[in-house]
Amino acid sequence: MDMKRATFKGGAHLRYNKELTSGLPIIKSTPPKEVIFPVSMHLGAPSKPIVAVGEQVKLGQKIAEPGGFVSVPIHSSVSGEVVAIEPRIHPNGQRVLSIVIKNDEQETMDESIRPRENYKDLSGKEILHLIQDAGIVGMGGATFPTHVKLSIPEGKKVEYLILNVAECEAYLTNDDALMQRNAEEIIRGLEIVMHVLGVDKAYIGIEDNKPQAIQTMYESAKHLNIEMYSLKTKYPQGSEKHIIKAIAKREVPSGKLPIDVGCVVFNVATIKAIHDAVICGMPLIERVVTITGCGITEPRRMDVKIGTPIEHLLEQCGGFHDAEKFIIGGPMMGFAHYSSDIPVLKGGSGILLLSAEEADLAPPKDCIRCARCVDACPMGLMPLMLSNTSEKGDFDKAEEYHALDCIECGACAYVCPAKRMLVSNIRVAKKEILVKRKQQAEKKEAEKVKGGNN
Ligand code: SF4
Ligand code: SF4
Structure with a gap:
């Protein structure tokens, strides 16, 4: 296999603890009784509810419109009845207006969901509209609306389209699992993005601690003009600026964006969501989540409906024991919480319950100026x-x-x-x-x- 090696200066070697879930299959979560959709689960303007309390909705039905260009709609991940539109606790700790739907467990699909065999007869603009209409945002955690990232400003040109599969956060293995299970869909999604951007080459960067994913992606991408990079396992290799530095050897200047140096970077789960929207007609209503840490009885990787209360997922993992810290996201960039009565959102890749030893709760001491x-x-x-x-x-x-x-x-x-x-x-x-x-x-x-x- 022809692969280039790359890395960046600085960073840290973490205790990765990915082995807690890395060998596990992705299993489907059982249906939640209720799903909760905050109107703000992306960067940009909040979405505007278009359903009313008491209304019946179908799976995949749009329940909130975008609040502007830098915004996306929200779709129901279940069929059932809207039982409340009220402020609920958001994973960001604040109370945010949320649409609450009682699941009838019938999975009645909305009529708007129709597969499409050929996307190549669609213009880039039409595909961008499909991507916004499917509610797609950066699923690596940034939650920036994908159609905005794909709308290249006048005078700018994409020279490096980079698929970011570094997954450099400790504990998280959901992207790794997705690559092993859905490599073909991911590569088709990448082809769609190449079509939209009008580029004939793409770059894939994978950290070298994921040998199986590297092999699977390589096999699936053989027919495309792709350059694959094996990135040294080091944190934060998956940060946009650092994957650009490693692959394109370009520096994103302070206050500038990747496109200012000719680069665009996409997370692997986002690319899979683009495939699902354009080829299957399916909006973003589900994602893979890693539920792990030594405080979890049975760590898991799960397909989870967006809006599922975290409590419901913890029950399926046998609950928790001796957990000292609860984090949404990864241990480095995630946020600590005190209640599991909050939903999984589009950018929610991980749920961690860490033991006292893992959480390292030692109090701060005076700086020893070690640099x-x-x-x-x-x-x-x-x-x-x-x-x-x-x-x-x-x-x-x-x-x-x-x-x-x-x-x-x-x-x-x-x-x-x-x-x-x-x-x-x-x-x-x-x-x-x-x-x-x-x-x-x-x-x-x-x-x-x-x-x-x-
Ligand atoms: S958190 Fe900020 S200051 Fe600290 S290492 Fe990362 S970029 Fe540097
Ligand atoms: S210089 Fe101070 S703040 Fe920096 S690592 Fe050393 S002890 Fe910590």
Whole structure:
């Protein structure tokens, strides 16, 4: 097999713990009694409900319209009755307007779902419309609407279409499982994206700890003009900026997007969702989730209907024991929670229940100025200085240290022997800098209007 090797500077070698689920098949979750769809499960404007309480809906039926161009619709993952439209707890910790549907377990399919054999007679614009209409967003966790990413601005050109199958977060194995089970659909999805973007070549980057997936993808992609890269297993290899650096050898400048350096990057589950939408006519209503950690009785990889309460999944894993930390997403970039009464969303790749030993809950100590955080930072930042300036409330200084370039990967905190709260402090600084920028922009706008009125 002809494969190139690639990596990036910095980063961390994690305790991956993928073996808890990596040999397991993907099993189908049992039907949940109720599904919950927050109107905000993507980046951009929230969706607008188009159903009413008491209405019967079908599986795959659209239940909320996009709230703008940077937004997507939501479709029901079950057939049943809308029993509430009310604020419910979102995985982001806030109460968000949500559509709640009682599952009648009949799986009555909406008439709009029809397979399509040939997509090549459709224009790129028509396919983009299908992709938005299917509610597809980045399923690696970013949840950015896919049709927007595929809408290449005037004057920009795609030179590197990259399929990101690094799955560099510890514990998660859902992308690995998807590649082994659905390689053909993924490659067909990639062909659709090549057609939309008008490119004749694509690049696939897979971390070298997934030999079986590498083999399967290679076999399925043989007929295409594809360059495959075996990426060194290192965190955060799957970050867009770092996979671009490793494969295209290009640097995405501060404040710029991948397309500014001729690159677009897609997660493997998103590409599979594009296949399902364009070929099968099926909107995004299901995803693979890794449910794992030493606090879970029986770790699993499952096909899960979007909107399924996490509690329902934990029951199917035999419940939990001695769990000290509950995380949605991966251990590095996920968010800790206290209640499992929240739904699986489009970007929800993992559910972790970690034991005390895995969670490493030791309290922070004084910094010993060892500079390990600096060596680990894949963005070339000084996490220690960013964190210190944030703690002192000196956000102007944090901005000078390029706080906004931090991708919140957590590599610095992971290697820190003093267990400093580096990422949470940097997050505070980023938030404050953005608030200040917004206020300055509003002030400038108000002065402009005032000037115009004189
Ligand atoms: S790794 Fe931790 S202890 Fe070492 S310099 Fe950075 S913040 Fe300080
Ligand atoms: S400073 Fe930000 S980008 Fe650098 S290692 Fe820490 S979290 Fe990652």
